Amino acid sequence: MLTQEQIQFYQDNGYLLVKGMFTKEEAAEFRRAGHELIDRIYQNETVDATWGGAREITEVKTKLMHCHDVQFYDATFSRLIVDERLTGAAADIMGTPNVQLHHTKMFIKPPEKGSPFPMHQDHPFFPHDNDSMIAAIVHFDNAPIEKGCVRVIPGSHKLGPLPTSSTGNHLDIHEYPVEEATPCPAEPGDVLFFSYLTIHGSGLNLSNEPRTTMLVQMRDPEDPPTIDTHRSKGQGMMLRGINPITSFIKEPAKNSAANAPKMEGGAMSVNGEPSMMGG
Numbered sequence: 001m002l003t004q005e006q007i008q009f010y011q012d013n014g015y016l017l018v019k020g021m022f023t024k025e026e027a028a029e030f031r032r033a034g035h036e037l038i039d040r041i042y043q044n045e046t047v048d049a050t051w052g053g054a055r056e057i058t059e060v061k062t063k064l065m066h067c068h069d070v071q072f073y074d075a076t077f078s079r080l081i082v083d084e085r086l087t088g089a090a091a092d093i094m095g096t097p098n099v100q101l102h103h104t105k106m107f108i109k110p111p112e113k114g115s116p117f118p119m120h121q122d123h124p125f126f127p128h129d130n131d132s133m134i135a136a137i138v139h140f141d142n143a144p145i146e147k148g149c150v151r152v153i154p155g156s157h158k159l160g161p162l163p164t165s166s167t168g169n170h171l172d173i174h175e176y177p178v179e180e181a182t183p184c185p186a187e188p189g190d191v192l193f194f195s196y197l198t199i200h201g202s203g204l205n206l207s208n209e210p211r212t213t214m215l216v217q218m219r220d221p222e223d224p225p226t227i228d229t230h231r232s233k234g235q236g237m238m239l240r241g242i243n244p245i246t247s248f249i250k251e252p253a254k255n256s257a258a259n260a261p262k263m264e265g266g267a268m269s270v271n272g273e274p275s276m277m278g279g
């Protein structure tokens, strides 16, 4: 449960860093599971999840390792996404007892050359009618500024959807430089929540250690997608409470290319699954 001050901070600023949501020991276990998963996947894959927009903000040949829908690979993450500490805070922020999964993804920004994320809103990747969508970034290890911690623009969730760059779903890199945004340095077990309208991004990892995080994207089950896009395995799973929509849940129709927003990143599959959909 969040305090009234925390909820007010989120409503004013569009983000909230919750310190110590998970213990250091739990974070170490998530990190072990995450790194072992990436090691397994990257035995067969060479996918680099770096966004095209990141290539515009640095000439360094950066890298980013990722896995979408991590709960399909290790039950450690299935338990994490239904943990009441996480979903209870998400419910407090969204103002609904019911929390539904949109997707998960883990990122490892490798030492010395971990890719940045240009400033962006998540909204264009998967717009929804009522803008209930939030992200929670669970930190598996520490993320100081030099590791490329997430940065936000406080209050930007009140601006509504902004025009994106002609080269991707990010914002203009000159108008919104990453280094001018507010850094959110974090320790293992801290969780950063933000709205899909909050402008956010992150810098390069220039340190000599990896930065390991898992992002859980969640929504109110009564907030429908505006367009049919950005499907993922497990989407629609209830993480907390009930789904008040009582008709039988059907498989959505096949994704329509006409509806698809601009993509970020280059790679298209990990283990045969569409995996690089940005956002």
Ligand SMILES: O=C(O)CCC(=O)C(=O)O
Pocket: 107, 117, 122, 148, 149, 150, 200, 201, 202, 213, 215, 278, 279
């Ligand atoms: O992990 C990060 O540094 C930022 C991730 C992000 O902005 C996103 O996936 O939308």
